[in-house]
Amino acid sequence: MEQHSHGYAEDKQAILRRLKRAEGQVRGIARMVEEDTYCIDILTQVSAATKALETVALQLLDDHLAHCVAEAARSGGTVADEKIREASEAIGRLVRS
Template structure:
């Protein structure tokens, strides 16, 4: 079971909202909406998707990493490295 299992419904709800935002942006472009208005919506969509990522990172740390930490050893080291790499990728994007 993945760490986000308890928040799955909330994550899916947020992702459906992001999906709707992206469709709205496409519609705005199709309708030749003013570029600044489109960029505003792109920014809002990016923030919404980043919020999903933060939820996933939090769940991963609280479940997967915490569980591995109780095991200790190489399993814990691997999970910590994995989490650190994921966070690094998020910060670079």
């Protein structure tokens, strides 16, 4: 059985490290709320966690474009159209978030 390699395969460990860091930031934010920390301090941490997740999203998008979309574009046809549509929708979601 052939195993499909995703575009982020080479960056997987770095992405996982970033996600674990973001997870820790979110746990820290919850702790701050539990401890009645000043609103602005919590918002600062929310901004940092959001930035961390945005960084992961942009890395995944870059890897997707460089690997999946480029490969589909070489193949052409409906596969290429579908991958480009997916990428465009993903970019739209990131921009709106």
